[in-house]
Amino acid sequence: MHNGVHGKGQEMKLTTVRLVTIIAEPILKDRLLQEIHTLGAHGYTISEVHGEGTRGIHASQWQGGGNVKIETLVSPEVADRIMEAMTDHYFPNYAVIAYVHDVQVVRGEKFA
Amino acid sequence: MHNGVHGKGQEMKLTTVRLVTIIAEPILKDRLLQEIHTLGAHGYTISEVHGEGTRGIHASQWQGGGNVKIETLVSPEVADRIMEAMTDHYFPNYAVIAYVHDVQVVRGEKFA
Amino acid sequence: MHNGVHGKGQEMKLTTVRLVTIIAEPILKDRLLQEIHTLGAHGYTISEVHGEGTRGIHASQWQGGGNVKIETLVSPEVADRIMEAMTDHYFPNYAVIAYVHDVQVVRGEKFA
Amino acid sequence: MDTIEIIRSNLLSPLVLAFVLGIVATLIRSEVEIPEPVIKAISVYLLFSIGLNGGVELAGTTFSEFLLPALATIALAIAVPTWCYLILRGPGRFDIPNAAGIAAHYGSVSSVTFVAGISFVERLPEGQNTFEAFIPALAALMEWGIVVALFIGRWRLGASQAQNGELGRVIRDTLTGRSVVLLLGGLLIGVIVGEQGFERIKPLYGDLFRGVLVFFLIEMGMLAGRQLRDFVKVGPFMAVFGTVMPIFHGIAGVSLGLLAGLSPNGAFILGALAASASYIDAPAAVRATFPQANPSIYLTSSLGITLPMNLIIGLPLYYEYARWLSVALGRM
Amino acid sequence: MDTIEIIRSNLLSPLVLAFVLGIVATLIRSEVEIPEPVIKAISVYLLFSIGLNGGVELAGTTFSEFLLPALATIALAIAVPTWCYLILRGPGRFDIPNAAGIAAHYGSVSSVTFVAGISFVERLPEGQNTFEAFIPALAALMEWGIVVALFIGRWRLGASQAQNGELGRVIRDTLTGRSVVLLLGGLLIGVIVGEQGFERIKPLYGDLFRGVLVFFLIEMGMLAGRQLRDFVKVGPFMAVFGTVMPIFHGIAGVSLGLLAGLSPNGAFILGALAASASYIDAPAAVRATFPQANPSIYLTSSLGITLPMNLIIGLPLYYEYARWLSVALGRM
Amino acid sequence: MDTIEIIRSNLLSPLVLAFVLGIVATLIRSEVEIPEPVIKAISVYLLFSIGLNGGVELAGTTFSEFLLPALATIALAIAVPTWCYLILRGPGRFDIPNAAGIAAHYGSVSSVTFVAGISFVERLPEGQNTFEAFIPALAALMEWGIVVALFIGRWRLGASQAQNGELGRVIRDTLTGRSVVLLLGGLLIGVIVGEQGFERIKPLYGDLFRGVLVFFLIEMGMLAGRQLRDFVKVGPFMAVFGTVMPIFHGIAGVSLGLLAGLSPNGAFILGALAASASYIDAPAAVRATFPQANPSIYLTSSLGITLPMNLIIGLPLYYEYARWLSVALGRM
Numbered sequence A, B, C: 001m002h003n004g005v006h007g008k009g010q011e012m013k014l015t016t017v018r019l020v021t022i023i024a025e026p027i028l029k030d031r032l033l034q035e036i037h038t039l040g041a042h043g044y045t046i047s048e049v050h051g052e053g054t055r056g057i058h059a060s061q062w063q064g065g066g067n068v069k070i071e072t073l074v075s076p077e078v079a080d081r082i083m084e085a086m087t088d089h090y091f092p093n094y095a096v097i098a099y100v101h102d103v104q105v106v107r108g109e110k111f112a
Numbered sequence D, E, F: 001m002d003t004i005e006i007i008r009s010n011l012l013s014p015l016v017l018a019f020v021l022g023i024v025a026t027l028i029r030s031e032v033e034i035p036e037p038v039i040k041a042i043s044v045y046l047l048f049s050i051g052l053n054g055g056v057e058l059a060g061t062t063f064s065e066f067l068l069p070a071l072a073t074i075a076l077a078i079a080v081p082t083w084c085y086l087i088l089r090g091p092g093r094f095d096i097p098n099a100a101g102i103a104a105h106y107g108s109v110s111s112v113t114f115v116a117g118i119s120f121v122e123r124l125p126e127g128q129n130t131f132e133a134f135i136p137a138l139a140a141l142m143e144w145g146i147v148v149a150l151f152i153g154r155w156r157l158g159a160s161q162a163q164n165g166e167l168g169r170v171i172r173d174t175l176t177g178r179s180v181v182l183l184l185g186g187l188l189i190g191v192i193v194g195e196q197g198f199e200r201i202k203p204l205y206g207d208l209f210r211g212v213l214v215f216f217l218i219e220m221g222m223l224a225g226r227q228l229r230d231f232v233k234v235g236p237f238m239a240v241f242g243t244v245m246p247i248f249h250g251i252a253g254v255s256l257g258l259l260a261g262l263s264p265n266g267a268f269i270l271g272a273l274a275a276s277a278s279y280i281d282a283p284a285a286v287r288a289t290f291p292q293a294n295p296s297i298y299l300t301s302s303l304g305i306t307l308p309m310n311l312i313i314g315l316p317l318y319y320e321y322a323r324w325l326s327v328a329l330g331r332m
């Protein structure tokens, strides 16, 4: 595993954190942001996407079927809590998916 | 490897699936969606991006050089098939790139 | 590690490269693209995102707080150089984050 | 005969033809497309214009003239979602969330139908094309139909199963929703600036109105066209519900409007408001409160069935009925 | 002398000046930018307006008046891509996909040049500024030049090497393309609503047209400016091709138009249609059918060379030629 | 008394009311929203219109008439950022980057305030609503205030700590910035096409101007409203600075304008230019040059404090002062 770099004589420490990605119908945007904040995320990045999955049209279909994609860098514990909240509160009734993977960052404490 | 979480007393099982990302000139959008569907993807998420690579301008340059980014969560087998189709049908003539990596999801069967 | 596929009788070789993702306030766009190019990236993909982090509003707040997300597939060495440049030149004063992870591609030499 | 003529002339108006062009373009899968940001800006413009024009005319209206029509509107905003809910639960055999969800759509207002109704009147010959200036305020009141339907659903479902805390948010959102703010804000600004202040902005908010609406309707047609394709999925009950109920609501709205003292044109617009089914505010509110309700049912029926029905044959029908009833009541 | 004057007056018209402003803004790397969604909406507006205005005037035109000009247009839509292909293959030494691809661009229509041609005529003094109302239908017919070029390419290449199934899709896309649907849809709506129905939407579709076109041309200038930078890359052959062929096509279009019985103004617009090179529909169609053709060649020449050439000196030239030939034919 | 009346009439103008509607909509968290691409297109339109209208009128202006006002503008573009910087460093106790950054905002121009100032004059009764046609060129000159402030900051800071090479880019960006290119480009086109060429595009660039500005101000109000919420964060010093300095600049601008021979209306607009604080170009330039300056200070004060202050009470104040001083100077 690649964890340290020697550059200009000083070592750069890369830390592993988790990137949680949520793709959801736009109506959920504010609620999801609120929820991940409560669960311990210190920031997020959001983008407009479109998509199709196994569920039919959803309520914003009339706006072209747009979804929002929320990405948040968090510690493994927070990631687990978010995935759990997604499973419990959103998967049953809403058009949402979520996935998680490891990424490396420079200042790990910013996202812990 | 982190695969199970204990929350509220019940265990959450995370499964590993593959996320295939394709970045392509917009003209290919419908054809690519059709193709990944045929190859076994059950859903996709699409977003508008811009970019530059080793090829020159492409046909939608007049619209600001936009590309589309298609992301699809699939099983490893389907991922291989998609990467292969990309290599055979699109890489020679079109401005396209594709890459793949593992992510963890809750309901693995949704994407298998 | 999954590195070769047998399809239609010929083997498809997947190579591992690194995907560097930078999320930054839009004012930095041109400078960052210039910088990653100088450091050895052969291409990039850019998208419009929004977000919030630990820093307050930034100068494009009046446009809705937009950020740009820059993604570039590069060799591990170039990835290290980019992460280092981010740490040295941008993290102190700007609203930027950067992270990196491994992905697999077909034509590794295109990104090396 | 006269009715046929008025339907024919509506069918051949630029508004309806643009709407049909949009439907046809979708059906032949043409890529005519008016981008979403522009459509959003246009809908702000249309609502604000209507408010503004109403406000400018409002001077001289007394509160007492407004009172009865407002009460009639509130009565409709309570009655329409209620009986819709009952019909959907009873003969419709829908579960509570779906019944309440659909009722919320038919109980509130489609801006496009409302705007087209106003434009329908303005197109009439000079002297016959006026209506009460406070009409935009009635449209804002009618939005409350959403809240009524959601209340019913939540009450029948028991608070536990509905999304906690969402109803409060929905009420707030309804009160501060885009159409309400623009209609009432425009109305207020119109009252304040008066004829004189309006004069210099009239080229945009007056002269262009109808042309912009035609443009807007191309896209609305495409929207309806996309839903039309799912027509079969909603089943025969909703197909009948989506065509018959609006007509019934239109008739109820016109009648109540005339009884409340509105002019025939004003009563016609109240009828159009009652007949229309929301497809922007209601879907969002329903999704937030009853996520278990099926969006394809309420969207397809309100956008794919009721919207075209109202624009194409509903409006001239309600108008003819308003004229006929006025005569019958000795008011014209 | 007269020609110089008409070129000068075109050069100094708001349309061309706005276009030049856009080019200059790009060259000095200014960030003036009209966002893409607005530009897309404006281009819908422009095409729809032209159709509509044509339709309103169409009443009274007989099919026989339309027949010969339509045949002339079809002849051009077949001949232009064919001879372009032959020239590009022969002296141009392009391979089949590139030759067919470029031919598709020059064989079909640039909406901007077309719209600017119409506006060129409308700007003329009262009495000299009329043209045949069915012109928008000719523009729609001329779009078929794309299909002709692609057929040629596919035939020469052998079906195996072209993208399977794509040609069928291209034909469908050409028939239901945005310009075709808007021009013909507008035409039809115009015919149906007539003068009277048009009156109330004229402030948008009539009075504003020219101003909106000026606005649009700022962005078109920026688009052309971005391509101008790549000018050197296309090489001397394409630089000559991109300036000389349009003039030749313009002359051919005007001549054929007059022979087919069009008025001088109508023949001028047919010339502008023939001279123009597509840069929206053609690139998409060519990319889909011949991905191996190099987009920087066809885009740079159609957008960076032919578009400015046509707008700045082409239009006045074709106009003067149309007047001169009319006189020579004893038609004026 | 007269002043009160003019403030009242400004407050009740559609422009200010639309701005207030936007603020209120934000405060009650309504989702009225005019999408960004449309707002960007509108701001291109507004600046281009102003340039164009100025250009059309410019015929007959001699360079000597322009010279003194231009010098006055340059003097303001140097003096305003300088004294702002000194005040912010001294009593304000800001560090160099923040002082220079804020000075750059107050030293340059807010397009909205400028456009509203122009519209303020045009709304006056016939005969009293004219001003010098070259005013747009003054606005373009005033943009240089940004560069002056950044120079000061860079000089005081030492080149080492400022971003290397960024200042050169900022100068280039200021010279080729959107407002400069559109104002000057429009001016030039207006001069060239003259009254006659303008006539056919006047429905868009003349008649609609004020209505579009009202529409634009709804969104500007929302922008200001969002910043207003952060009002408390900027602290008492900036709250005072953001209200008092603009008034002082307005008075300085009007006075200098009159001394330089401008008409009262022209001097009023120069005052509005001086009083206004940039919130689009300046933030970008400051962020690029002094990233260590805190954006929430300069954005909140220019957008959340100075912009509403200028629109609501500043403009009528500067106007009254211009009239008063003209009389005092025996010029009216």
Ligand SMILES: Nc1ncnc2c1ncn2[C@@H]1O[C@H](COP(=O)(O)O)[C@@H](O)[C@H]1O
Pocket: A023, A024, A050, A051, A052, A053, A054, A055, A056, A067, A094, A095, A096, A097, B041, B042, B043, B044, B045, B046, B071, B072, B073, B074, B111
């Ligand atoms: N297999 C998939 N790969 C990528 N995105 C997906 C996939 N399935 C669903 N999505 C996204 O998640 C949204 C909701 O999916 P669903 O709940 O299956 O309707 C869709 O609109 C897509 O944007």
Ligand SMILES: Nc1ncnc2c1ncn2[C@@H]1O[C@H](COP(=O)(O)O)[C@@H](O)[C@H]1O
Pocket: B023, B024, B050, B051, B052, B053, B054, B055, B056, B067, B094, B095, B096, B097, C041, C042, C043, C044, C045, C046, C071, C072, C073, C074, C111
């Ligand atoms: N190294 C790279 N990193 C990220 N995106 C890339 C890279 N190379 C190419 N792309 C994206 O892929 C598109 C096509 O690339 P190309 O085929 O190299 O012209 C570009 O427009 C970019 O959006």
Ligand SMILES: Nc1ncnc2c1ncn2[C@@H]1O[C@H](COP(=O)(O)O)[C@@H](O)[C@H]1O
Pocket: A041, A042, A043, A044, A045, A046, A071, A072, A073, A074, A111, C023, C024, C050, C051, C052, C053, C054, C055, C056, C067, C094, C095, C096, C097
């Ligand atoms: N934990 C996080 N997860 C995802 N994106 C983040 C996170 N923190 C910051 N960002 C993004 O990075 C930008 C700058 O962050 P900051 O420098 O913390 O203000 C934000 O506007 C977000 O788009």
Ligand code: NA
Pocket: D080, D105, D106, D107, D108, D109, D110, D249, D273, D274, D275, D276, D277, D278
């Ligand atoms: Na209703």
Ligand code: NA
Pocket: E080, E105, E106, E107, E108, E109, E110, E249, E273, E274, E275, E276, E277, E278
């Ligand atoms: Na042509």
Ligand code: NA
Pocket: F080, F105, F106, F107, F108, F109, F110, F249, F273, F274, F275, F276, F277, F278
């Ligand atoms: Na200033």
